[in-house]
Amino acid sequence: MSPRSSIVFHVNSRRFQVSGRDCLRTLAEFLRREHGLTGTKVVCAEGDCGACTVLCASIHQAVGGRLRYQAVNSCILPLYVLDACHVITVEGLQDGAALHPVQTALVENFAAQCGYCTPGFACAMTALAEEARREGRTAVSEKKARNELTGNLCRCTGYDSILKAAQTVRLDPTRGLAERYHNTERIREFTELSARSVAIESGGVAVFLPASLEKALELRKRLPGLKVVGGATDLGVLVNKGLESPVAILSLQHVAQLRLVRRDGGWAEVGAGVTLSALQPFAEEQAPELGRLLNVFASPQIKNRATMVGNVVNASPVGDLIPFLLVSDADLTLKSADAERAVPLDGFYRGYKRTDLRPEELATAIRFRLPSAGSLTRLYKASRRKDLDISAVAFAARLELEGRVIRSARVAFAGVAPTVVRLKELEEEWTGAEFSRALFELSARRLTSLVSPISDVRGSREFRLKLCRNFLLKFHDDVRAEVAP
Ligand SMILES: Cc1cc2nc3c(=O)[nH]c(=O)nc-3n(C[C@H](O)[C@H](O)[C@H](O)COP(=O)(O)OP(=O)(O)OC[C@H]3O[C@@H](n4cnc5c(N)ncnc54)[C@H](O)[C@@H]3O)c2cc1C
Ligand code: FES
Ligand code: FES
Incomplete structure (x- = not known):
């Protein structure tokens, strides 16, 4: 099958076909400037405020033959990632003359002041309502609303009425977006499209969406300069800030082999195409501490x-998942057209934002050890704000004990060095020692010789050191009750 030379997506049921340089435009810009869909607002342009939230359903996340609409930030989404997706904007929520139940709830609860954030809230809340309906719930709980609306800011602080609105949405069990917009022709078209690779080489850009891993690896070999794109959440921000402007793209969204998440004995394997939202239920069941951490990772819009x-590959020194993966003995599967290697994550980072990934390779999956019965794992994150914020310091530790004697120890910190680090000296000192507060207090005092955080907008060196010390002691105090007396 010859590759396609354009991408296709639908917005509020209208079909669009885009090629050339236009594929690099953001969805927000496309909606507002090209099509007058100005209900979608842009404020921060970096995924942080939710004003640009729209609903997006990818063919790859369809459930039972129905598209599943999730909230996403249109300001950081390049159009090429929307191939075979249906987007619903705030203009598409209304059902004929009737407001969507979410819009009615917002009106009835006086949940808008200046109203600039309101379309974003309406879309995020609709995603929440869609999920509740799918799960057979009749209402959205306050807890759920608080957790799931973290990606939306209201600067007029109308939160009380917004939260009330979320809880009073009258969920119609038979007529949600999934039913209203269900169209077998669309599903058929998207299914066919996603099975056929995209290769756009016009207008000074090259955009590839291979339909199989083999094709992706061939491209990586032939054109090693292509920028690999997963969810584009890191990349989208860099592009908007003018720090990167890739014009040669390899997007992995149609590679089904990469969307695998599975348990293999005591190990988990997570493919490069698995979104954090898709990972969350698995994590909650198999690695509850990771599940808990994902609750304070970014926002639903980003995790979708x-x-x-x-x-992992982004190699940020404050990447929140990396400390957990380091204490879980993770390794990355790196594939090229001719070879495959498993690289321990502890050794993958070569310096600030530098990794061992070769130009011809793709990271296809990450494997990590699941917590065994009796092992003690904790993950902590300190940031200026609980939700949707970058860590000042993140911490992970995992101990295995025999009675009160530590048999194996892993400790990792983010935010204290140019890369996330494992404290191997500390791990060695702990191994064979008796679990005691005195041991952890001694380690906390020694930390200044083991880590060297810098001062920046997220915290001073002294503040970060204090956090590190407190995390060590907190870890001891949190797991103490699980250790034999
Ligand atoms: C508003 C906002 C909030 C955020 N909050 C957090 C947070 O709380 N904690 C946190 O740690 N991060 C956070 N991030 C950062 C970001 O969302 C995460 O790092 C995310 O996991 C990146 O995944 P992605 O698939 O979107 O990566 P992309 O943006 O697609 O790619 C990131 C980098 O990895 C490379 N890459 C991606 N996949 C592959 C592959 N398979 N093979 C080779 N190279 C690859 C890309 O080339 C690129 O250099 C936030 C970002 C935003 C915009
Ligand atoms: S404009 Fe703020 S998240 Fe997109
Ligand atoms: S109503 Fe004004 S920012 Fe939310």
């Missing part, structure tokens, strides 16, 4: 796109 592999 971001991947674990993207977090």
Whole structure:
């Protein structure tokens, strides 16, 4: 099958076909400037405020033959990632003359002041309502609303009425977006499209969406300069800030082999195409501490796109998932057209934002050890704000004990060095020692010789050191009750 030379997506049921340089435009710009869909607002342009939230359903996340609409930030989404997706904007929520139940609830609860954030809230809340309906719930709980609206800011602080609105939405069990917009012809078209690779080489850009891993690896070999794209959440921000402007793209969204998440004995394997939202239920069941951490990772809008592999390869010194993966003995599967290697994550980072990934390779999956019965794992994150914020310091530790004696120890910190680090000296000192507060207090005092955080907008060196010390002691105090007396 010859590759396609354009991408296709639908917006509020209208079909669009885009090629050339236009594929690099953001969805927000496309909606507002090209099509007058100005209900979608842009404020921060970096995924942080939710004003640009729209609903997006990818053919790859369809459930039972129905598209599943999730909230995403249109300001950081390049159009090429929307191939075979249906987007619903705030203009598409209304059903004929009737407001969507979410819009009615917002009106009835006086949940808008200046109204600039309101379309974003309406879309995020609709995603929440769609999920509640899918799960057979009749209402959205306050807890759920608080957790799931973290990606939306209201600067007029109308939160009380917004939260009330979320809880009073009258969910119609038979007529949600999934039913209203269900169209077998669309599903058929998207299914066919996603099975056929895209190769756009016109207008000074090259955009490839291979339909198989083999094709992706061939491209990586032939054109090693292509920018690999997972969820585009890191990349989208860099592009908007003018820090990167890739015009040669390899997007992995149609590679089914990369969307695998599975348990293999005591190990988990997460493919490069698995979004953090898709990972969350697995994590909650198999690695509850990771599940808990994902609750304070970014926002639903970001997690609906971001991947674990993207977090790892991005190599940020404050990547939140990396400390957990380091204490879980993770390794990355790196594939090229001619070879495959498993690289321990502890050794993958070569310096600030530098990794061992070769130009011809793709990271296809990450494997990590699941917590065994009796092992003690904790993950902590300190940021200026609980939700949707970058860590000042993140911490992970995992101990295995025999009675009160530590048999194996892993400790990792983010935010204290140019890369996330494992404290191997500390791990050695702990191994064979008796679990005691005195041991952890001694380690906390020694930390200044083991880590060297810098001062920046997220915290001073002294503040970060204090956080590190407190995390060590907190870890001891949190797990103490689980250790034999
Ligand atoms: C508003 C906002 C909030 C955020 N909050 C957090 C947070 O709380 N904690 C946190 O740690 N991060 C956070 N991030 C950062 C980001 O969302 C994560 O790092 C995310 O996991 C990146 O995944 P992605 O798939 O979107 O990566 P992408 O943006 O697609 O890619 C990131 C990098 O990895 C490379 N890459 C991706 N996949 C592959 C692959 N398979 N093979 C080779 N290279 C690859 C890309 O070339 C690129 O250099 C946030 C970002 C935003 C915009
Ligand atoms: S404009 Fe703020 S998240 Fe997109
Ligand atoms: S109503 Fe004004 S910012 Fe939310």
